[in-house]
Amino acid sequence: MPLLRTLAVGGLTLLLTACASSDKWGWYVISPATKQGRINIEFLLSGVGWTISVTLCCIIASVILGFALYTLHLSNNRWLAWLYRAIVEILRSIPPLVSILWVYYGLPVLTDLNLNPFVSGTVALSLYGAAFMAEIYRGGVQSIERGQFEAADSLALSTIDKLRYVILPQALRRSLPAMGNQFVILLKMSSLVSVIGLSEVVRRANELAVTEYRPLEIYTFLVLEYLILVLALSALVRWVERRLGADQERAVGLKGPAQ
Numbered sequence: 679m680p681l682l683r684t685l686a687v688g689g690l691t692l693l694l695t696a697c698a699s700s701d702k703w704g705w706y707v708i709s710p711a712t713k714q715g716r717i718n719i720e721f722l723l724s725g726v727g728w729t730i731s732v733t734l735c736c737i738i739a740s741v742i743l744g745f746a747l748y749t750l751h752l753s754n755n756r757w758l759a760w761l762y763r764a765i766v767e768i769l770r771s772i773p774p775l776v777s778i779l780w781v782y783y784g785l786p787v788l789t790d791l792n793l794n795p796f797v798s799g800t801v802a803l804s805l806y807g808a809a810f811m812a813e814i815y816r817g818g819v820q821s822i823e824r825g826q827f828e829a830a831d832s833l834a835l836s837t838i839d840k841l842r843y844v845i846l847p848q849a850l851r852r853s854l855p856a857m858g859n860q861f862v863i864l865l866k867m868s869s870l871v872s873v874i875g876l877s878e879v880v881r882r883a884n885e886l887a888v889t890e891y892r893p894l895e896i897y898t899f900l901v902l903e904y905l906i907l908v909l910a911l912s913a914l915v916r917w918v919e920r921r922l923g924a925d926q927e928r929a930v931g932l933k934g935p936a937q
Contacts, residue, residue, distance in 0.1 A: 704892040708899050718886060722899055725882035729907065732799055732868040732878065737861050739804035744811025751816055752841075762812070769809035775870050777802035782874045799871030807864050814856045818849035851922050858915030862908055869904075879903050 708722070709715035750762035782798035785791065793801070822845055829844070850857075872880040883900040887893045 703895065704890075705895050707886075707890045707892045707895055718890070718896075719899075721886060722879065722882050722896070722903070725877055725879040726903065726907070728796070728876055728878040729865075729868050732796065732803070732871055732876070733861075733865045733911075735800045736803045736807055736864045736868070739800065740807030740811050740860070740864065741857075743804060743808035745815060747808055747812040748815040751812070766809045766812055769805055772806070774803060774806050774867050775873065777806055778870055778874060795871060795874045795876040798874060799868070799876055803864060803867055803871075806867070807860060810860050810863075811857070814853050814860065815849070817856070818853035819845055821852050822848055854915065854919050854922065858912065858919075861915065862911055865907060865911055866904065 706712055706715060708718050710719065747762065747765060750758045750765075753759065778799055781802040782793060782795065785798070785801075786793055826844060826848065868878060869880040872878055872884065875881070879900060883896050887896045890896065
């Protein structure tokens with residue numbers, strides 16, 4: 679987290695310092711050249727930790743819940759297949775903001791549980807993301823050639839072993855671009871948790887805009903924060919894609935001479 683803050687401040691210093699010299703705009707409120715500007719920047723960046731935490735928790739939970747949901751589709755039971763389709767359509771049809779508000783304000787009424795903003799936002803966005811992840815798993819498995827299934831059947835592998843050793847490794851590799859896109863969407867969706875009071879980057883920007891009366895400058899900084907976060911996440915996903923691609927190429931190269 680300190681490293682991310684340092685990179686963000688360092689990357690924006692030149693731009694904000696140049697803008698701060700203009701009399702037309704109020705960039706001084708986020709100028710690293712002034713004490714108040716540095717205080718405001720620190721205040722805005724203090725929400726980055728919550729944004730990253732919510733996003734990571736939602737990504738992990740949606741990956742796990744999405745796979746658990748997809749297993750319903752694998753069943754030969756027609757009712758379970760219908761249940762899968764119903765859950766996916768319901769979760770995808772409800773706007774994330776509505777889900778967050780319902781979980782935060784409605785779920786405690788039904789369960790007598792007092793959920794804080796972080797837990798409520800994570801639960802709502804994880805369920806929303808799980809529906810899309812389940813469909814990504816389904817699309818990835820369906821993209822595998824029929825011959826791969828037949829080869830696994832010829833080895834007398836169980837359904838679990840067939841998925842574990844033959845189908846899922848290939849499906850996940852092909853699904854990485856779609857999964858990366860979903861991860862970015864969850865990162866941007868984390869901004870909605872600000873409506874229930876979580877002090878992430880959007881909430882911090884709203885609070886500062888109210889006190890400084892400089893929404894243009896402050897929300898421009900917010901845009902740059904999300905730009906850095908999204909680019910970093912996208913770069914991480916592309917790195918994983920390249921690593922898996924390189925591993926696959928090495929595996930093919932090792933098998934080549936033997937054939």
